[in-house]
Amino acid sequence: MKKENKTNKKAVCIMSGGMDSTLSAYMMQNEGYEIIAVHFNYDQRTQTKELECFENICASLHVKQKYILDLDFFKQLGASALTDKTIEVPTQGIEEGVPVTYVPFRNGIFLSMAAAIAEKESAQIISIGVVEEDSSGYPDCREEYIKAMQNAINLGTKEETNIEIKMPLVHLKKSQIVQEALKLNVPLELTWSCYKNEKKACGICDSCRLRLNGFETAGVTDPIPYE
Template sequence: MKNRNRKAVCIMSGGMDSTLAAYMMQEQGYEIIAVHFNYDQRTQQKELQCFESIASVLQVQEKYVLDIDFFKQLGASALTDKNIDVPTDGLEEGVPVTYVPFRNGIFLSMAAAIAEKESAEVIAIGVVEEDSSGYPDCREDYITAMQRAINLGTKDETNIEIKMPLVHLKKSEIVREALKLHVPLEFTWSCYKNEDKACGVCDSCRLRLAGFEKAGVKDPIAYL
């Protein structure tokens, strides 16, 4: 039975990873407070649509949809600056051009404000370290450091744990865990480029498709 005194603020992009993280929190008995960010990313409308569908299936009672124009002004990422092409050849080395500078730090800071206001004891984020695209703000050490900073910068009685239940999983393991928890994967979106049919060739699509292939199941979303 859900314990109404235990709340988890779940940062939910509409993607497979953050959706699974939210399902895992609900499975552990937390009341989900769903948080979604519109930051002028290329697939903003599709991601918002996915978030709303997933929040509905999860029967979320409290949700925040936050608009941030900062990243559009900043640019510096292929996700927020349409003058920068999204790579599709899979050959990029180092930190990819799809990295949005300090995005997770900003998201976690805003989620911390919500968690303190809502008296939530957990923030859940679907970062994946080993099988991600090499984003520095998806590293476990970084998230742990943010947890300490958040607790230093909030009221003494506030004690927030940042849970990252997927951080050491491979994409195939994420797919299997999602199937086990009956996550509606058909409502999730990973493509960096398109909002109608997924491109299948950007880094995020490649990782997703490889995960489904290794898990031995078919991805339920449409691809070009």
């Protein structure tokens, strides 16, 4: 039986610079958690922009402790349009099944590394902005999978380490995410979702389509620039 952690409330927030993980971090802060921000550079197409967004969002959240981790493993692995530039990012609409933008076991690897940080920092929470319905068919965005990872993490850590993985957006639609972000005054203009571009979002990749549809359904204008 794991012991209860009595230390200050801390949440390790996996933050890509995107809208979902940013809202998740704001929700954790709103619940009174000290944010420990974690960002991964994995040679993704929009790495420079995502890192810039992460830094700006951390400033907005007044984050005191952050980790920026460089992973060249995914580039060596390839197998995804996000990390292998010989594979085109789809722009014809949402694909059936698991799309080519899926990075093999990415969230599993991210959660494992976040767990190591959480154990070191005596954090009670790992926050991840997975969304099941709008996840583009990614198998590592499912609630069942994240819960299984939580169980594995607690089995593989010290007795006094007791980590809960929070996924506050998992059952929300993109329009609901936009609405929740507006309620918490999340600076959506600092976030980025495009899979292809770093200056102006393409507006036609799966991620842009999901984002734009969410804003349209919510009845508000997306503040980031598009081609």
